Amino acid sequence: MSNERFNALKGVQDIFPPDIYIWQKIESVAREVFYLYGYQEIRPPIIEYTDLFARSIGETTDIVEKEMYTFSDKGGRSITLRPEGTASVVRAYIEHHLYNLPSPQKFFYSGPMFRYERPQKGRFRQFYQIGVEAFGVAGPEMDAEVISMLCLLLDRIGLKGLNFEINSLGCDRCRPPYRKALIDFFRDRINNFCPDCNRRFHVNPLRLLDCKVERCVEMRKDSPEITAYLCDDCRSHLEGLISLLEVMQIPYKINPEMVRGLDYYTRTTFEVTSEGLGSQKAVAAGGRYDRLVEQFGGPQVPGIGFAVGMERIVLLLKDMGGITHPVPAIFIATLGREAIKEGLLLGERLRKRGLWVEVNLEASSLKSQLRRADRLSSRFVLIIGEEELLSGKVKWKDMRSGDQGEVAIKDVDNFPAQCPANK
Ligand code: HAM
Numbered sequence: 360m361s362n363e364r365f366n367a368l369k370g371v372q373d374i375f376p377p378d379i380y381i382w383q384k385i386e387s388v389a390r391e392v393f394y395l396y397g398y399q400e401i402r403p404p405i406i407e408y409t410d411l412f413a414r415s416i417g418e419t420t421d422i423v424e425k426e427m428y429t430f431s432d433k434g435g436r437s438i439t440l441r442p443e444g445t446a447s448v449v450r451a452y453i454e455h456h457l458y459n460l461p462s463p464q465k466f467f468y469s470g471p472m473f474r475y476e477r478p479q480k481g482r483f484r485q486f487y488q489i490g491v492e493a494f495g496v497a498g499p500e501m502d503a504e505v506i507s508m509l510c511l512l513l514d515r516i517g518l519k520g521l522n523f524e525i526n527s528l529g530c531d532r533c534r535p536p537y538r539k540a541l542i543d544f545f546r547d548r549i550n551n552f553c554p555d556c557n558r559r560f561h562v563n564p565l566r567l568l569d570c571k572v573e574r575c576v577e578m579r580k581d582s583p584e585i586t587a588y589l590c591d592d593c594r595s596h597l598e599g600l601i602s603l604l605e606v607m608q609i610p611y612k613i614n615p616e617m618v619r620g621l622d623y624y625t626r627t628t629f630e631v632t633s634e635g636l637g638s639q640k641a642v643a644a645g646g647r648y649d650r651l652v653e654q655f656g657g658p659q660v661p662g663i664g665f666a667v668g669m670e671r672i673v674l675l676l677k678d679m680g681g682i683t684h685p686v687p688a689i690f691i692a693t694l695g696r697e698a699i700k701e702g703l704l705l706g707e708r709l710r711k712r713g714l715w716v717e718v719n720l721e722a723s724s725l726k727s728q729l730r731r732a733d734r735l736s737s738r739f740v741l742i743i744g745e746e747e748l749l750s751g752k753v754k755w756k757d758m759r760s761g762d763q764g765e766v767a768i769k770d771v772d773n774f775p776a777q778c779p780a781n782k
Contacts, residue, residue: 370476370484372670380684381673382487385516386469389489389667392512393467396504398491401466403447409437415446415651417622419563424555426474440473445623445648445664448492453657462495462660469669481639481671490645490666494652497661499599502627502647505663507607509643512667513631518675521642524614525604525629527597529589530649537588538564544582551578568618584615596626623648627663635675642675643667688714689775690732692725694744701743705753705771712772733758739775741766 367373374382390400409429416422428440441447448466451457457464469489476482491508493501506523513521529537541564545552549560552567552575559566567579589597604611611629619628628646636642645665652660676682689709693702699720706718717735719728725742732740742754752765755774766774 368484370478370482372483372485377682377684378673378677381676381682382669384682385669385672385676386489388515389467389469389512392508392515393491395511396465396508398465398467398493401448401451401468402470403441403444403451403468405441405471406438407441407447407450409439411446411450412439412442415449415621415623415655416443417563417566419559419566420620420622421569422474422620426476428473428475442474443472443621444468444470444488444490444666445492445621445651445662448490448664449648449651449655449657449662452492452494452660453652453655458494458652458658458660463493463501464495465491465493467491479639481636481668481674483670487669488666489669490664492662492664494660494662496663497649499596499603499627501663502600503603503607503609505645505665506604506611506629507609509629509631509645509665509667510609513643513672516672516676517679518633518642518672519679520633520635522632522634523609523611523629524617524632525600525611525627526614526617527586527589527593527626528618528624528628528646529585529593530625533585533588533590533593534565537583537585540583540588541565541567545579548578563622565618566622568616569620585618586613586615593626600627619644619646623651623654625649629665631667633671633675635678636671639671641668642671685715686736686738687717687732688737689716689739689741690728690735690737691716691718692728692732692740692742693719694725694742695722697748698743698745701748701768702741705741705743705768708772709774741771741774 412427413423422442427442430438432438448468452464467490470487471485472488473485475484478484491505493505545560545564545567549557553570553572556567556570556575568582617628617630624646626647626649630644631642632640633642634640643665647661647663649661651662652658691702691706693699702718706716709716717737729740738758740756740758747753752767754763755766756763
């Protein structure tokens with residue numbers, strides 16, 4: 360056997376302390392906020408049939424064309440590691456007939472997503488999203504509530520200075536005239552665009568607006584905007600949302616160029632960005648998908664949702680600093696075999712009270728044990744040596760105030776309640 364060392368794949372990362380505490384904090388805040396709005400957790404699988412993503416996200420999107428982790432399983436089926444969560448939740452909603460339950464049905468999920476993108480700051484090949492999907496309400500009131508929930512979530516997480524952008528991508532009625540306007544605009548200049556744009560021009564011209572190639576971004580600057588082509592219903596939906604956002608005092612900007620990288624959207628789309636992130640600045644994004652349930656063989660049920668990108672939020676929080684992490688309440692320093700045994704027993708007794716207790720389990724000097732307690736930022740240290748075993752009392756030290764004292768081993772269950780610092 361060789362001693363070969365392995366590294367993690369490019370674009371994925373291990374998440375461990377202290378960063379993991381930021382992750383846990385975000386996850387717990389998200390649960391609290393979703394609870395306030397009646398969203399319940401759903402855990403779809405990480406693998407699905409490839410077609411589910413191809414048909415919902417869209418065959419001509421970057422995600423489906425270039426970024427999916429797709430493989431054949433042993434039975435020859437084409438399987439894909441989920442690049443996003445909406446398609447799976449919609450599939451589950453239909454598969455389990457959740458539309459028969461009282462409307463609206465509201466779900467949240469969290470977990471890893473996979474996209475074969477070029478890794479860079481804030482962009483990974485395995486990244487984590489926390490997302491929500493709400494089914495059954497067609498009016499802009501639902502959009503307003505979902506957006507408001509996202510604002511509360513980001514606020515409670517502690518993010519500041521975010522930009523909120525909204526747009527409408529219209530519906531089946533307003534898309535054809537818009538599509539025609541795009542074709543008219545691009546027709547004479549398409550040869551100057553990248554090969555992807557040329558290919559997509561014939562099948563899905565809207566996707567040209569999503570191309571990231573600099574030359575294409577520059578050349579499409581004056582292309583027609585969807586907002587000018589919205590049908591009456593889509594326009595009034597957008598106006599309804601805007602007036603609700605005003606009443607709810609949610610700051611927003613309309614960005615008619617925001618097309619999103621997924622084909623399933625109808626009407627409202629939104630994105631939250633932060634300048635602190637560099638080029639990958641979207642912290643969260645979402646929108647309405649009123650046709651998707653029907654398109655997958657379900658009833659005519661509208662849907663809306665969003666997903667936040669965990670890594671990007673973590674980056675922003677780390678930049679802000681001031682993140683606290685849990686520390687042991689008590690470090691039990693032990694000197695000698697018998698003391699270690701007593702320490703083990705004391706540790707178990709204290710943990711029953713819900714305290715994080717670290718017990719020194721190996722022979723080492725008091726000095727090095729105190730150094731370890733300090734490095735762990737343990738609040739209290741209990742010291743057990745031969746003398747303490749004989750007297751039945753252990754020494755304690757408050758590492759913050761420097762106070763010291765003794766406590767009888769039989770009374771340790773009440774420790775540190777009897778310390779001056781805790782009175
Ligand atoms: P998305 O815009 O593709 O939307 O992704 C949502 C968020 O996931 C992005 O704003 C970003 O924060 C994060 N994200 C995306 N790709 C990466 C990556 N490669 N590395 C790190 N973070 C990334 C969706 O996925 C939709 N399913 C959202 C949705 C839910 N729409 C309706 N419901």
